[in-house]
Amino acid sequence: MAQTQAFNLFSPILLLLPLLLLIVLRLFKHNSSPSLPPGPYPWPILGNILQLGNKPHISLTHFSKIYGPIFSLRLGTQLVVVGSSQAAAIAILKTHDRILSGRHVPHMAPSKSSELNKLSLGWVVECNEKWKYLRTVCKSELFSFKALESQACIRERKAKEMVGFINKMEGKVVKIREVATATVFNMLSNILVSRDLISLEHESEDGGMSSVLKDIARLASTPNISDFYPILGPLDLQGLRKKTMELHRRSFNMCEAIIQERREGEGKGDGPDASRRRDFLDTLLLNGSSDDQIETLLMV
Known part of the structure; x- marks a missing residue:
């Protein structure tokens, strides 16, 4: 009888344990991740792909009016930070160019291969x-x-x-x-x-x-x-x-x-x-x- 009562007492806790663990992990991830510029809320899996539409330049201009000259997007699983003003462009491309010199190489680019990456200028992964x-x-x-x-x-x-x-x-x-x-x-x-x-x-x-x-x-x-x-x-x-x-x-x-x-x-x-x-x-x-x-x- 005592064992049955103990099981009835702890069974709700056992059921809630995975949920509590998920919340703790999410809070830890949120605290450890760097703060990002504001941006539209991303949909699960898709991110903000659908919000860009078939005229992304117009959508990005619209986002800049809402979230400011620097904002972030999620395209699928990829994080994208957009600078849409002259001051933001100068800060990214000139003032902090060494820190932000990494680049995204499209999957279709031939320089994704190790040999071409050693020879390429436009799509090289690192500034060696x-x-x-x-x-x-x-x-x-x-x-x-x-x-x-x-x-x-x-x-x-x-x-x-x-x-x-x-x-x-x-x-x-x-x-x-x-x-x-x-x-x-x-x-x-x-x-x-x-x-x-x-x-x-x-x-x-x-x-x-x-x-x-x-x-x-x-x-x-x-x-x-x-x-x-x-x-x-x-x-x-x-x-x-x-x-x-x-x-x-x-x-x-x-x-x-x-x-x-x-x-x-x-x-x-x-x-x-x-x-x-x-x-x-x-x-x-x-x-x-x-x-x-x-x-x-x-x-x-």
């Missing part, structure tokens, strides 16, 4: 010494005042070619967006490798680069469930990583042909002369960069 060296080279050869000034003639020449092409197409249908995109890309390709990679007149004869660029842009703008739930990454449920790897393989093959041609020219003593300014590829070759590294820098 190799990354600092590549950043210095790119800054001095591409983005310094002297470099931008020397590239002005290329931009002017390509702009004139675009205007001339549009004038020549008078009376015909011209897709201005595609012509402008091709012109901007050719400006960049001439700075990098001193040649056009997209033909304004015969787009189908440009070696497929235009098609590759369009497909990469389309895939890059497609929401990837593996980014929201990394545990699903190995499954590649949408096939985006597989498609991206194939596109990068095609673009790398095009770059490989250009690099090989330049190396063969160097072997014959055909370096940059008065008819061709020294480009970014020349700089990388002079610095002893490997073909894999050059291909990755040009395309990633």
Whole structure:
């Protein structure tokens, strides 16, 4: 009888024990987690994905008016902190750039592989010494005042070619967006490798680069469930990583042909002369960069 009474006394406590344990663990986790900027309440599992809608830029602007210039979101299992004002951008990108220099690498990015991560600049996971060296080279050869000034003639020449092409197409249908995109890309390709990679007149004869660029842009703008739930990454449920790897393989093959041609020219003593300014590829070759590294820098 005494045992039965004792069991009846402690049975409610035993039933409540898991609930009490869950509450204690939740309180401990709440106290140990860093304080986050305010933001909309996340739904279980989905987080704030549905609240972003199909026009996330408008939704983010709306959130900034409610929660301030810095707010947090949950996209699936991933925490995202958004800075939406000039002051917030300066604080994140300039004042505290070293502390906040880590970056999210999309699952579809080829540099997720260990080998490409050693060579990439845009999607490298950590800012190591190799990354600092590549950043210095790119800054001095591409983005310094002297470099931008020397590239002005290329931009002017390509702009004139675009205007001339549009004038020549008078009376015909011209897709201005595609012509402008091709012109901007050719400006960049001439700075990098001193040649056009997209033909304004015969787009189908440009070696497929235009098609590759369009497909990469389309895939890059497609929401990837593996980014929201990394545990699903190995499954590649949408096939985006597989498609991206194939596109990068095609673009790398095009770059490989250009690099090989330049190396063969160097072997014959055909370096940059008065008819061709020294480009970014020349700089990388002079610095002893490997073909894999050059291909990755040009395309990633």
